[in-house]
Structure formats: C-alpha cells, structure tokens
Amino acid sequence: ETFHVQTDDELTEKELKQIEADDQDIQTILLGLPEGIYVAVDSCETVQEIWLRVQQMMKGSDIGIQEKKVKLFNEWESQNGVGMLL
Template sequence: MSTQQDIYVAGSKNRPPMLNKYNYVPWSSRLLRYATSKPNGKLIYNSITHGPYVRRMIPEPGDPDREVPVVGTFHEQTNEELTKKEVKQMEADDLAIQTILMGLPEDIDAAVDSCEIAQESWLRVQQMMKGSDIGLQEKKAKLFNLFTIHLMVRVELKAKQ
C-alpha cells in the first residue's frame, strides 16, 4: 500500500474517509457507509441524502373575541413538542454535517463550510467533484487509444519488413 493509501485507511473506524479529488465516487459510497455504521446511522444517512428534519406547524384554535374572527392559527413546533424520534433526527442532522466536513480536505472544506445543512454540503461537494472521475476516465481512454494505435503501427511496420 502507498503512503497516501495508508493515510486514508488509518483511523477509518474513528473518522470518515478523506476525499481525494480523483476518487469522489468511491469516497461518497464509503462516507455514506461510514455514516450508516454510526449510532443513529440511518438518521444521519437520511439527513445527508434527504435533508434535515423540518419542524411541523402546529394548529392552534382561533380567537373568537378578536374584531376579525380567526378560525385557527399555527405555530412552529417547539422543543417541548418534539418526540424522541424527532429529537434524535435533529441530533443526527448535526452529526451528518460534521461527518461530511471531517472527510474533506481543507480546500474543499473551505468551500462548503458556509453550508448550514448536510444535504447542501453533500450536493455542493458533488457539484465540485462532478467530472473529476470522468476526467480521469477520459484520460485513461485516450491513453488506451494511443497505445492501441501505437501497437497497430508497430504491427504494420513489422509486416512490411
């Protein structure tokens, strides 16, 4: 294993895998597996892929004594009105963004640090890396084509001799 691979593997149980700009697709898969392996991992995964928990609007009875009768109003769900499951999802939302940020090199981390939710960070990294793997695949394909052409020319030259 190379030194770079050793760095990526070291501590893989304790921290998410580190993104290398040429391995976005495997990194994204490994990061999601890492997130799923943590306590409340399904909730963390859900936060990364589908977004954070959004507090519900709770209906309240209207006030019949007002000049303009109000049939009903709404208020945003308070902390006291959250269920245990909803509290766990909100905690997982915080862990999700932390998990992503821990797996990013400094230059990319700086670009997504302003994101407030994990899904937004995830999508921004995806957008930044879009084409990085494709670019590498294109380079490999071009090299393969050049190699094939080179072999064909050599075969023709040998045939003429």
C-alpha cells in the first residue's frame, strides 16, 4: 500500500492555517506538562492523540473522572500562569 504525502503547495490556505494552529496547540500543551507526562506524549502528532494518552495514563487513579479533569486543568493552568491573568 502506498500513500501520497501532500506538500504545502498542494494544501489550501485554510488547511495550512489549520495545520499551523494545530502545531501551536500541541506546543502549548507540551510546554505545560510535567516532565513525566511530556515524555509519554512527546511522540503524539495531534492534540487528540495527546489527550487520549493523558486520559489513558490517568485511568487507574483513585479519584473520580471530574476530579481528574479538574486536576489536569489546574496543573496546566499553574504551569502556564493562565489563572494569574484573571
């Protein structure tokens, strides 16, 4: 099976902007992660892959799903100083 890799010349302006936005989103997420989590998600290529990997790592914890989401959000917020701006 073969596949064709699109070059920048073959992508629409909208597609190029989406790729750039996705790359920026991924970098923002990666920079806010503790090192142990960063290592686990560094090979992910999409935001969705990163989120799924983090969710998988959080399974097995004793805290509830909502508490996990709050804990992850608070960790991200503290790493990025987001809460300080409000």
